[in-house]
Amino acid sequence: MELILALAIGVLGGSGVWLLMRPRTFQLIIGLSLLSYAVNLFIFSMGRFPVGKPPILEPGMRGDPAVFADPLPQSLVLTAIVIGFATTALFLVVMLAARGLTGGDHVDGQAGRDR
Amino acid sequence: MLAALQNNLAILPILVPLLAGALMIPMDDQRGRLRAGLGILSVLVLLGTALALATQAETGAATTVYRLGNWPATFGIVLVVDRLSALLLVLTALLGLAALTFSLARWQRMGAHFHALFQFQLMGLNGAFLTGDLFNLFVFFEVLLAASYGLALHGSGVARVKAGLHYIAINLAASLLFLIGVSMIYGVAGTLNMADLAARIPSIPAENRKLLEAGAAILGMAFLVKAAMWPLGFWLANAYTAASPPAAAIFSMMSKVGLYAILRLSMLLFGEDAGASAGFxxxxxxxxxxxxxxxxxxxxxxxxxxxxxxxxxxxxxxxxxxxxxxxxxxxxxxxxxxxxxxxxxxxxxxxxxxxxxxxxxxVGADVLAVTLEAFGDGNDDEDEEEDEVGVAIxxxxxxxxxxxxxxxxxxxxxxxxxxxxxxxxxxxxxxxxxxxxxxxxxxxxxxxxxxxxxxxxxxxxxxxxxxxxxxxxxxxxxxxxxxxxxxxxxxxxxxxxxxxxxxxxxxxxxxxxxxxxxxxxxxxxxxxxxxxxxx
Structure with a gap:
């Protein structure tokens, strides 16, 4: 399970970084999205992976940390996802504006330079 | 009433611009004066609050803790006012006042929602200076960045959109670094409260210490991008030059946010009491x-x-x-x-x-003309008014x-x-x-x-x-x-x-x-x- 998660983070992160270096705005935004997935998984994994354990106390139970999943990384991931959605949407609008103003989808605004 | 205000002074620098900005969003351009007045009023209240907090930090208790929801610090998020926070709040309010007054003459009409974005920018800045929690710092960073994306593009035009595209992409990537750093620190130390973290760092076992320092270094990278340390600062000159002048003036405070975070965290987490990590x-x-x-x-x-x-x-x-x-x-x-x-x-x-x-x-006139053209013709009546009142002093x-x-x-x-x-x-x-x-x-x-x-x-x-x-x-x-x-x-x-x-x-x-x-x-x-x- 650890291996699968580590591979997932690695593949997502690697693809994201590669796409981030590409010259088209579409590749850029997909790269940023993939990277943010990798980061979200990474935050989640910092909660130490207790599989099948609840993050909240049952009524009447003693608070033994070994029995529970850490709820904090989960809430951090949730916040990060929401903020990530908002900024991605905002970035998309800017990209559309750049497309309209420069007539191309190159990140430096040089329309059709290498077509 | 006065005592309640005194007790809740620390939250005002976040609440006031939030409310002012939220009220401004539904106002249309017919209420330009009301919107501008509200903006100035909000900045003046911020200035008053910041001065009161600075006086309190200098003459009264040097550190005031405001517990949100009255939870104890490890469980809840705290706002902390000390001399450094108060100083930066005063500076933010002063620059905000200057930039906002400047924008009233001409720049506020160059695009939509300038005033609301400006208030949210102030809210993000103030929040980042006040918070005592690392993840909350991330949230306020995002608030101020989201507002700054809008302000950087204010006035539109090809140059701004091009520079804004780079600016946003770099800051989004830096935010991801921020998240990685924060989560690594949490994974090792088990807390995100800055003061609690500082208390725990000396007793981190040696095998985890490198991981913690790596996390802190990645977190530091996110701040250094904001503070534009060489070679992370190539974006800055383009973005600030292309932004409209009032936005650029408030951005000069924004690069101080990264510096503030580095100053605060390096002194707090890696000061003399940090055991083996001191001076990291x-x-x-x-x-x-x-x-x-x-x-x-x-x-x-x-x-x-x-x-x-x-x-x-x-x-x-x-x-x-x-x-x-x-x-x-x-x-x-x-x-x-x-x-x-x-x-x-x-x-x-x-x-x-x-x-x-x-x-x-x-050249300047050309840029302005292009800007107006790109934004649309909806403002023709206002342009005429603008020509009338331009009295040369x-x-x-x-x-x-x-x-x-x-x-x-x-x-x-x-x-x-x-x-x-x-x-x-x-x-x-x-x-x-x-x-x-x-x-x-x-x-x-x-x-x-x-x-x-x-x-x-x-x-x-x-x-x-x-x-x-x-x-x-x-x-x-x-x-x-x-x-x-x-x-x-x-x-x-x-x-x-x-x-x-x-x-x-x-x-x-x-x-x-x-x-x-x-x-x-x-x-x-x-x-x-x-x-x-x-x-």
């Missing part, structure tokens, strides 16, 4: 800061354009502050804090001033030149203005590590390097500003005298006047900075107040 990253900051000063000085000399000159000054200012933090001496930090206040105000004034000076040139050029001279003196650190006092305080701190007249004065290699860099950057700034001044103010053949309204020059005069005030009242101001620096270097009071009885 200080040499890196010193070297990086000096490299940034060098890069900034070269770009100041290389640039032909006034806007880029101001952008390069931001780099020099950031570099100086980073290196001063890295030096890790109380005396240097005192000077650096004074320098922070002086340079933030001076750079803000310069960004506003440049637009007024450039207005006499054809007498002796415009003389006032502009005097302001430019003051900015040059402030940024280069020449007497008699506060830039000189700031550099003098820093140099004195470097040369007397044990305090003036106390102990042996063996200056470290880093100190000598920093001293050289400070003097060199001053020289470069003098050269560049003189050249730019001669070109744009003396050699004015074939150029119309710019039409400047009182409401546009007043904010510049306010900011420069504040710097002059800081020079005249250098004693009390420096004393405040010294108390701040001492509290930063030995954050016992901060830890005790936030962590409660627990240590």
């Amino acid at each position: 990253g200080h040499n890196f900051l010193l070297i990086g800061g000096i490299a940034t000063i060098g890069f900034g000085a070269v770009s100041v000399l290389a640039t032909q354009d006034l806007g880029r000159l101001a952008g390069a000054s931001v780099l020099i200012s950031s570099g100086t502050l980073l290196a001063a933090v890295g030096a890790g001496q109380v005396g240097v930090t005192t000077g650096a804090l004074y320098y922070l206040a002086s340079s933030a105000l001076a750079i803000g004034a310069l960004f506003l001033l440049i637009e007024l000076i450039e207005r006499g040139r054809d 007498p002796a415009t050029m003389a006032i502009l030149s005097a302001c430019f001279l003051c900015c040059a003196l402030l940024l280069a650190g020449l007497p008699p203005l506060s830039g000189f006092v700031a550099k003098f305080a820093m140099l004195s701190g470097i040369l007397n590590p044990e305090g003036l007249g106390r102990g042996p004065t063996d200056v470290s290699w880093g100190g000598w390097l920093l001293l050289g860099a400070l003097v060199f950057s001053g020289l470069a700034t003098v050269l560049a500003m003189t050249r730019a001044g001669i070109r744009s103010l003396w050699a004015t053949s074939g150029r119309a005298v710019p039409r400047v309204r009182v409401i546009e020059i007043a904010p510049v005069l306010l900011l420069i006047g504040l710097c002059i005030g800081m020079t005249a009242g250098a004693g009390p101001v420096l004393r405040y900075m010294e108390n701040t620096a001492e509290a930063l270097h030995a954050p016992k009071d901060y830890l005790r107040q936030v962590n409660g009885g627990r240590q």
Whole structure:
């Protein structure tokens, strides 16, 4: 399970970084999205992976940390996802504006330079 | 009622702009006056609150903790007001007031929702200065960044959208680094409260220490991108030059957010009490800061354009502050804090001033025309009104030149203005590590390097500003005298006047900075107040 998660983070992160270096705005935004997935998984994994354990106390139970999943990384991931959605949407609008103003989808605004 | 206000003073710098901004969103352009009035009112309330908090930190309790929801610090999020936070709140409110007043003359009409975005920007800045929790810091960073994306694009136009695209992409990537750093620190230390973290760091087992330091370094990268340390700061000059002047003026405070976070966290987490991690990253900051000063000085000399000159000054200012933090001496930090206040105000004034000076040139007029065209024709009636009220104030050029001279003196650190006092305080701190007249004065290699860099950057700034001044103010053949309204020059005069005030009242101001620096270097009071009885 650890291996699968580590591979997932690695593949997502690697693809994201590669796409981030590409010259088209579409590749850029997909790269940023993939990277943010990798980061979200990474935050989640910092909660130490207790599989099948609840993050909240049952009524009447003693608070033994070994029995529970850490709820904090989960809430951090949730916040990060929401903020990530908002900024991605905002970035998309800017990209559309750049497309309209420069007539191309190159990140430096040089329309059709290498077509 | 008054007591309740007093108790809840710390939350006001976040709540007031939030409410003001939220109220402004549904207002349409017919209510322009109401919206502008609300904006100014909000900034004035912020200024009053910030001054009250600063007075409270200086004369009353040095550290005030505001527990949101009244949860104890480890479980709930806290806001912490100490001298450093209060100082930065005051600076933010002052720059906000100046930029907002400036924008009322013309820039507020160049695009939609300027006022609301401006308020959210202030909210993000204030929140970042106040919070005592790392993840909450991330949230406020995102608030201020989201607002700054809007402000950077305010006025639209090809240049702004191109620069804005880079700016947003870089900051989104930096935010991801922020998240990685925060989660690594949480994974090792199990807490995100800054004070709790500082208390736990000395007892982190050796096998986890490298992981924690790696997390802190990745987190630091996110702040260094914001503070534009070389080589992470290539985006800054483009983005700040392309942004509209009021936005650029408030952005000069935004690069101070990264510096604030580095100053706060490196002192708190890796100060003298941090066990094996004490002093982590200080040499890196010193070297990086000096490299940034060098890069900034070269770009100041290389640039032909006034806007880029101001952008390069931001780099020099950031570099100086980073290196001063890295030096890790109380005396240097005192000077650096004074320098922070002086340079933030001076750079803000310069960004506003440049637009007024450039207005006499054809190029500036072209950009404005393009902007109006791109934004649409909906504002035709307002444009006519704008032409009517543009009364040229007498002796415009003389006032502009005097302001430019003051900015040059402030940024280069020449007497008699506060830039000189700031550099003098820093140099004195470097040369007397044990305090003036106390102990042996063996200056470290880093100190000598920093001293050289400070003097060199001053020289470069003098050269560049003189050249730019001669070109744009003396050699004015074939150029119309710019039409400047009182409401546009007043904010510049306010900011420069504040710097002059800081020079005249250098004693009390420096004393405040010294108390701040001492509290930063030995954050016992901060830890005790936030962590409660627990240590």
